[in-house]
Amino acid sequence: xxxxxxxxxxxxxxxxxxxxxxxxxxxxxxxxxxxxxxxxxxxxxxxxxxxxxxxxxxxxxxxxxxxxxxxxxxxxxxxxxxxxxxxxxxxxxxxxxxxxxxxxxxxxxxxxxxxxxxxxxxxxxxxxxxxxxxxxxxxxxxxxxxxxxxxxxxxxxxxxxxxxxxxxxxxxxxxxxxxxxxxxxxxxxxxxxxxxxxxxxxxxxxxxxxxxxxxxxxxxxxxxxxxxxxxxxxxxxxxxxxxxxxxxxxxxxxxxxxxxxxxxxxxxxxxxxxxxxxxxxxxxxxxxxxxxxxxxxxxxxxxxxxxxxxxxxxxxxxxxxxxxxxxxxxxxxxxxxxxxxxxxxxxxxxxx
Amino acid sequence: xxxxxxxxxxxxxxxxxxxxxxxxxxxxxxxxxxxxxxxxxxxxxxxxxxxxxxxxxxxxxxxxxxxxxxxxxxxxxxxxxxxxxxxxxxxxxxxxxxxxxxxxxxxxxxxxxxxxxxxxxxxxxxxxxxxxxxxxxxxxxxxxxxxxxxxxxxxxxxxxxxxxxxxxxxxxxxxxxxxxxxxxxxxxxxxxxxxxxxxxxxxxxxxxxxxxxxxxxxxxxxxxxxxxxxxxxxxxxxxxxxxxxxxxxxxxxxxxxxxxxxxxxxxxxxxxxxxxxxxxxxxxxxxxxxxxxxxxxxxxxxxxxxxxxxxxxxxxxxxxxxxxxxxxxxxxxxxxxxxxxxxxxxxxxxxxxxxxxxxxxxxxxxxxxxxxxxxxxxxxxxxxxxxxxxxxxxxxxxxxxxxxxxxxxxxxxxxxxxxxxxxxxxxxxxxxxxxxxxxxxxxxxxxxxxxxxxxxxxxxxxxxxxxxxxxxxxxxxxxxxxxxxxxxxxxxxxxxxxxxxxxxxxxxxxxxxxxxxxxxxxxxxxxxxxxxxxxxxxxxxxxxx
Numbered sequence: 001x002x003x004x005x006x007x008x009x010x011x012x013x014x015x016x017x018x019x020x021x022x023x024x025x026x027x028x029x030x031x032x033x034x035x036x037x038x039x040x041x042x043x044x045x046x047x048x049x050x051x052x053x054x055x056x057x058x059x060x061x062x063x064x065x066x067x068x069x070x071x072x073x074x075x076x077x078x079x080x081x082x083x084x085x086x087x088x089x090x091x092x093x094x095x096x097x098x099x100x101x102x103x104x105x106x107x108x109x110x111x112x113x114x115x116x117x118x119x120x121x122x123x124x125x126x127x128x129x130x131x132x133x134x135x136x137x138x139x140x141x142x143x144x145x146x147x148x149x150x151x152x153x154x155x156x157x158x159x160x161x162x163x164x165x166x167x168x169x170x171x172x173x174x175x176x177x178x179x180x181x182x183x184x185x186x187x188x189x190x191x192x193x194x195x196x197x198x199x200x201x202x203x204x205x206x207x208x209x210x211x212x213x214x215x216x217x218x219x220x221x222x223x224x225x226x227x228x229x230x231x232x233x234x235x236x237x238x239x240x241x242x243x244x245x246x247x248x249x250x251x252x253x254x255x256x257x258x259x260x261x262x263x264x265x266x267x268x269x270x271x272x273x274x275x276x277x278x279x280x281x282x283x284x285x286x287x288x289x290x291x292x293x294x295x296x297x298x299x300x301x302x303x304x305x306x307x308x309x310x311x312x313x314x315x316x317x318x319x320x321x322x323x324x325x326x327x328x329x330x331x332x333x334x335x336x337x338x339x340x341x342x343x344x345x346x347x348x349x350x351x352x
Numbered sequence: 353x354x355x356x357x358x359x360x361x362x363x364x365x366x367x368x369x370x371x372x373x374x375x376x377x378x379x380x381x382x383x384x385x386x387x388x389x390x391x392x393x394x395x396x397x398x399x400x401x402x403x404x405x406x407x408x409x410x411x412x413x414x415x416x417x418x419x420x421x422x423x424x425x426x427x428x429x430x431x432x433x434x435x436x437x438x439x440x441x442x443x444x445x446x447x448x449x450x451x452x453x454x455x456x457x458x459x460x461x462x463x464x465x466x467x468x469x470x471x472x473x474x475x476x477x478x479x480x481x482x483x484x485x486x487x488x489x490x491x492x493x494x495x496x497x498x499x500x501x502x503x504x505x506x507x508x509x510x511x512x513x514x515x516x517x518x519x520x521x522x523x524x525x526x527x528x529x530x531x532x533x534x535x536x537x538x539x540x541x542x543x544x545x546x547x548x549x550x551x552x553x554x555x556x557x558x559x560x561x562x563x564x565x566x567x568x569x570x571x572x573x574x575x576x577x578x579x580x581x582x583x584x585x586x587x588x589x590x591x592x593x594x595x596x597x598x599x600x601x602x603x604x605x606x607x608x609x610x611x612x613x614x615x616x617x618x619x620x621x622x623x624x625x626x627x628x629x630x631x632x633x634x635x636x637x638x639x640x641x642x643x644x645x646x647x648x649x650x651x652x653x654x655x656x657x658x659x660x661x662x663x664x665x666x667x668x669x670x671x672x673x674x675x676x677x678x679x680x681x682x683x684x685x686x687x688x689x690x691x692x693x694x695x696x697x698x699x700x701x702x703x704x705x706x707x708x709x710x711x712x713x714x715x716x717x718x719x720x721x722x723x724x725x726x727x728x729x730x731x732x733x734x735x736x737x738x739x740x741x742x743x744x745x746x747x748x749x750x751x752x753x754x755x756x757x758x759x760x761x762x763x764x765x766x767x768x769x770x771x772x773x774x775x776x777x778x779x780x781x782x783x784x785x786x787x788x789x790x791x792x793x794x795x796x797x798x799x800x801x802x803x804x805x806x807x808x809x810x811x812x813x814x815x816x817x818x819x820x821x822x823x824x825x826x827x828x829x830x831x832x833x834x835x836x837x838x839x840x841x842x843x844x845x846x847x848x849x850x851x852x853x854x855x856x857x858x859x860x861x862x863x864x865x866x867x868x869x870x871x872x873x874x875x876x877x878x879x880x881x882x883x884x885x886x887x888x889x890x891x892x893x894x895x896x897x
Contacts, residue, residue, distance in 0.1 A: 037761070042855075044844065045680075065761060066844045072582045076749055079393075083753040085760065099585065178579055179563055214563035217462060217857045221865055222469040228660075228862025230470050238860065245861030248660060303859070340584050344408075351569050 033278040035061040036285055037086030041073045041268075042066040044091060045301045046294065054288045060281055069181060070096050070268075077105040077273065087276040088285045090135060092269050094329070095184065097128040098336035100271075106131040107272035109283050111290040117309035121267050127332045132269035133286050135294075138304035139240035139263035139324045140185035142172070145225045147255050148234035157235065159261045160193050163205060170209035172235040173223040176351065178343045179214050181266075186237045187346055188335065189264035192328035202349045212350050227255045241303040244320040254320045263324035268304070372729065375709040375775075378701075379732055381757065382768050386747025387594065387739060393750065394591025403589040404596070409576070413596065416572040419487070419562075420555035423494035428548045430495065430641050431502025432540075433634035439507035441631060442624040449642075450507070451884040454826075456645055457500040458833030458879045459652075460850045462857055463872045465564030467648040467655075468493055477651070489565045494555050496645060500829075501554070501777075502547040508822050509543030509784050528630035541611075542787070546780040549608040553601060553737035559836065573597055577740045594743045601738030605731045649876070656870040660862055667870035670863060684852055684871050688878065691832055691849040698770035698831035699824055705771065706778025706827070707820060709733055711812055713779065714786035733779055736772040741836035744769070748841070763846060769837035774827035781823040782816050789815055825886035829879050849875050 044066060051062045065086055067073045074096040077089060081103065092100050100106055111133040114122065121134035142163070149156045157168055175183030191198045206212075211233065213219040220238055223231035227246050240258040247254050270289045272282040288294060295311035298304060305313070305323065394400075403409055438450050456464070471477050472484045483489045513536070521531045537544070557574045573593050580590040627635060659666035671684040680687075713730050717723055736744070748769075752759040759765050789811065797807045835850045842851050849871060856868035 040844075042839070042844070043858075063761075064844050066842075068582065068840065075582055075585045076746070078585060079746060080749050080753070085749070176563075178583070179575075214566075215462070215465075217466060218469060218564055220860060221857070222466055222473060228860070228865055230476075231473065232475055242860040245859070245864075340586070343583075 033281040039086040039089045041091035078103045084275040087282045090270040098332035101128045134307040136304040137267040140182045141258040141263035143238040145234035173211045173219045173233045174237045185264040189328040260324040263327040265327035390747040391591045394587035400588035403592045423555040424548045424552040433637040435507035437638040451880045455876045461560035493561045498551045505547035542784045667866035687852040695831035697767035699828045701771035702774035702827040706775045710782035745840035770831040770834045774830040778823040825883045
């Protein structure tokens with residue numbers, strides 16, 4: 001391979017210099033930045049004009065670079081440590097935070113605007129507490145099709161234990177923990193809930209006819225019985241923010257809901273990428289992501305809850321998208337240490 | 353041997369320079385370097401050969417090979433009769449059908465996965481078959497996606513087959529079946545083998561289809577590399593599997609090369625004829641397969657007109673918007689525009705690289721060293737079909753980060769990645785035709801005083817003009833439908849249509865789902881229109897040479 005690399009480099013310089021016109025902007029001095037690169041997961045989205053407000057305030061343009069899901073995002077940062085992809089990262093969640101911190105891809109900075117009201121979202125000190133600013137959070141919960149249970153005159157399940165009750169046989173569809181992020185979140189919920197007994201719980205869940213689909217869209221649109229889906233299973237692992245989408249326009253009754261005692265909380269963080277040339281400007285961008293301007297826009301743009309206590313929720317959210325009071329959670333360190341082990345044990349039980 | 357041995361035709365020298373230089377540089381920079389760098393990085397802490405002895409890995413390698421081989425065989429067996437019907441028989445609408453057959457090839461995997469599972473699940477239209485989550489379901493989907501590869505590659509070669517040999521055999525009393533088996537199929541062998549090996553490679557790196565339809569019980573080397581790289585960051589294991597993929601590809605190419613006859617397809621001008629009784633078998637296979645292919649497509653079409661208010665154009669009208677609750681950063685039409693521009697750029701790159709590579713690959717120089725070099729180049733060009741998009745994508749990140757290749761955030765990377773996948777198809781379409789050019793044609797042109805470049809232009813390029821058009825349509829379709837690498841590299845402000853569809857189908861709410869389906873229908877329709885247009889151009893070129 002060394003050979004190829006050398007060959008490639010030689011030929012490269014010789015012939016393809018035409019592509020050099022797309023060369024980098026590399027002002028070496030630490031003056032103010034003209035432009036910051038914000039590296040995100042690919043669900044990142046804000047309404048038109050929001051990032052422009054940052055440009056108006058600071059004179060700095062923001063270029064957004066999507067880099068896959070949360071896992072891919074962190075891995076890309078790790079692989080490109082010597083030549084960073086950008087200045088600020090958004091979208092590292094609590095399941096991958098530990099890896100990002102341990103690999104040293106983040107500068108030490110937490111937004112100075114975080115108050116006691118948001119302190120609960122901060123990570124433990126050695127697991128990202130000094131590097132990551134919480135931006136949003138969302139719960140992954142079992143969603144229930146109210147209409148189905150009403151029609152079939154069956155009481156809705158409430159807690160995880162209910163899901164292995166024969167009363168609810170063949171009614172649940174979940175996503176695979178090794179190919180879907182809500183799937184992983186649900187697995188983590190069960191691990192927090194049952195501790196060492198989680199393998200038995202999963203064996204019972206599968207015995208009770210739980211279907212395991214590869215992706216969220218499969219589970220939600222093919223097997224779930226909700227109003228916009230084709231399937232016949234009235235229970236699906238989805239987000240706490242999914243039900244508002246199923247409310248018909250003008251209606252005040254939600255056809256689906258989230259079982260709030262089955263939720264795992266995912267919090268997403270922003271941080272400064274180690275090696276940036278503009279740490280001071282990058283800090284301003286992190287502060288901006290935490291500011292009410294962005295925080296108020298987050299629910300409608302990314303379907304998750306803002307972290308900032310000063311942010312306001314859009315209409316309908318307080319009615320249809322409730323927040324779990326005691327969601328399950330596992331420390332980033334534990335997740336990072338056990339991820340592979342858990343997933344392979346899970347695969348052996350759920351996808352024999 | 354009374355004649356003087358002719359020296360190597362001068363056009364060969366020109367072809368070598370043009371043909372070898374451009375593709376070698378392109379593949380070295382955008383494929384070998386990134387993939388090599390990833391593998392080297394993984395081997396940094398020692399080679400994790402133990403991965404290969406894990407029962408799970410052994411099972412996945414077996415599954416990958418078995419599934420790709422079976423899918424390639426089924427696709428070929430069904431595809432060849434269809435190629436016969438669509439390219440040798442004359443009937444109304446055949447040109448339309450030729451364009452239509454490309455539809456499954458460009459539909460986004462995630463959408464097809466949903467469509468298939470909606471049909472196959474318990475209670476679905478085909479629920480009684482009990483195929484949901486089975487190996488057979490994966491097979492159906494792989495055939496669905498790849499049949500166009502066989503039909504178009506073999507059909508293109510068939511169209512250029514001189515029918516006089518068949519006619520002679522018939523006159524001498526051979527039955528139509530015997531003519532087919534002993535005269536026609538052997539002459540088509542290069543194209544058939546080329547097509548099946550491409551299908552094999554596509555299937556061996558299949559990712560979404562396997563996951564969605566296999567219900568997570570099945571997997572491939574590809575799904576494992578994805579898991580190891582993107583979730584576990586276990587590059588040591590991923591590197592070993594990447595090498596395994598490379599070995600598989602090389603073995604397949606060696607076998608295919610061995611099976612492939614030394615000479616390419618002969619060229620003649622064949623005229624499509626009216627269907628005869630002897631075509632009954634091929635026609636029935638075409639109709640039955642056609643109906644099976646149509647089922648998921650029709651189901652999607654029907655779904656695209658369903659809205660909360662019943663049947664309407666609502667989903668299509670919504671494509672002008674940014675989705676319910678601003679799901680997207682721009683209207684879907686904008687994404688279609690991005691897709692067309694990017695795919696056009698990718699096609700241009702693939703044609704330049706593919707045509708120049710084919711020119712050199714079609715030569716049979718006397719020097720054994722050169723001949724081996726040509727064979728090696730042939731193999732290298734096929735590699736991107738069989739190597740993980742994840743490995744290539746991560747490889748881009750760690751290599752293309754300094755001048756003159758500081759391209760990580762450049763928009764040019766998307767068409768380049770698409771071109772990597774499209775180029776092998778261009779080569780496999782052009783090569784059989786170019787290999788068939790009688791060297792004497794070039795030599796006599798040279799003897800008659802034509803300069804090397806003129807020989808190249810009038811002989812080689814003149815003859816490939818028609819196949820180049822066919823290849824460009826195909827390359828365009830590949831680029832338009834490409835998702836794996838594109839989603840990895842595309843910029844949020846310039847998403848392609850498949851990326852937007854993926855985003856829409858990942859959000860709750862009937863209107864977003866409806867838009868995703870409608871957008872898929874638009875993607876398929878646009879592709880059919882482009883391919884149809886190219887077919888027309890091809891007809892136009894017949895008279896010019």
